[in-house]
Amino acid sequence: MAKQLTGKVAIVTGAGRGIGRAISIALAREAATVILAARSIDQLQQTARQVKEAGGKEFIAVTELTEEESIRNLVKVTGEKLGRLDILVNNAGVTHSAKLEDTKTEDWQRCMWVNARAPFILCREALPLLRESEAGYIVNIASVVGVKGYPLQSAYTSSKHALRGMTISLAEELRGSNIRVHLLCPGGVDTEMVQNVRPDIDKADLIGPNEIAELVLYLVTHKGNAVMDELHIRRASSTPWFGG
Numbered sequence: 001m002a003k004q005l006t007g008k009v010a011i012v013t014g015a016g017r018g019i020g021r022a023i024s025i026a027l028a029r030e031a032a033t034v035i036l037a038a039r040s041i042d043q044l045q046q047t048a049r050q051v052k053e054a055g056g057k058e059f060i061a062v063t064e065l066t067e068e069e070s071i072r073n074l075v076k077v078t079g080e081k082l083g084r085l086d087i088l089v090n091n092a093g094v095t096h097s098a099k100l101e102d103t104k105t106e107d108w109q110r111c112m113w114v115n116a117r118a119p120f121i122l123c124r125e126a127l128p129l130l131r132e133s134e135a136g137y138i139v140n141i142a143s144v145v146g147v148k149g150y151p152l153q154s155a156y157t158s159s160k161h162a163l164r165g166m167t168i169s170l171a172e173e174l175r176g177s178n179i180r181v182h183l184l185c186p187g188g189v190d191t192e193m194v195q196n197v198r199p200d201i202d203k204a205d206l207i208g209p210n211e212i213a214e215l216v217l218y219l220v221t222h223k224g225n226a227v228m229d230e231l232h233i234r235r236a237s238s239t240p241w242f243g244g
């Protein structure tokens with residue numbers, strides 16, 4: 001049977017490790033070509049090997065998401081090398097753990113720029129290519145703190161609320177078009193990020209990066225009329241989460 005993403009091109013930011021690596025590999029299993037974006041070349045090369053092993057093609061684009069020129073270049077290179085774009089996954093993120101009164105303006109700005117400003121610029125720059133796809137997808141990876149707020153995370157929480165707000169507006173703007181826009185709001189996932197910020201959570205309780213990747217794969221291969229705008233994903237041991 002033909003793979004579901006044969007001939008499709010995806011950009012995944014933060015593809016060097018963690019959730020971004022898992023998403024890249026999941027897309028590759030369905031034969032996508034994945035543009036792997038992050039700063040650390042060594043980590044991107046490791047992901048590239050795994051993408052190839054999974055049956056996909058890959059292209060490494062070393063990208064600094066705090067620099068607008070670098071973000072524009074990511075889209076430009078995609079257009080020049082592959083001539084199309086079908087899936088944009090805004091996954092890269094940074095966090096900062098401190099009381100608000102101890103959070104420097106630069107820490108707040110770094111969270112805002114990587115987590116909210118970069119996806120905004122990438123969506124804007126990628127839209128012309130996505131519009132040419134038969135079926136385009138934008139998947140933004142927010143967080144539980146895109147809808148809630150936890151102590152010691154004011155900078156991170158601000159940025160994820162901003163990302164969610166932008167995603168809602170964009171989904172409205174693209175309603176009825178060929179492009180579907182999704183937001184994922186996960187709780188603790190077993191990656192380097194959570195090990196640094198929430199070492200108190202038992203590793204065995206964390207969500208696997210592959211579990212997030214499976215959901216992304218589902219969203220970008222789903223062909224029916226049903227749309228799942230926003231997915232809230234929590235650890236099985238945590239409090240059930242029905243909004244409010």
Ligand SMILES: NC(=O)c1ccc[n+]([C@@H]2O[C@H](COP(=O)([O-])OP(=O)(O)OC[C@H]3O[C@@H](n4cnc5c(N)ncnc54)[C@H](OP(=O)(O)O)[C@@H]3O)[C@@H](O)[C@H]2O)c1
Pocket residue numbers: 013014015016017018019020037038039040041043063064065066091092093094114141142143144185186187188189190191192193194
């Ligand atoms: N882990 C969790 O519990 C959790 C829960 C909810 C939501 N999330 C969200 O899920 C996403 C992925 O998180 P993760 O846990 O996989 O994090 P991670 O393991 O720390 O990976 C983050 C990725 O983003 C890239 N990145 C960071 N700053 C960048 C920059 N300035 N320019 C380009 N790339 C940059 C990193 O690569 P370089 O450093 O090499 O650039 C890395 O590939 C993030 O948006 C995070 O907020 C995570």
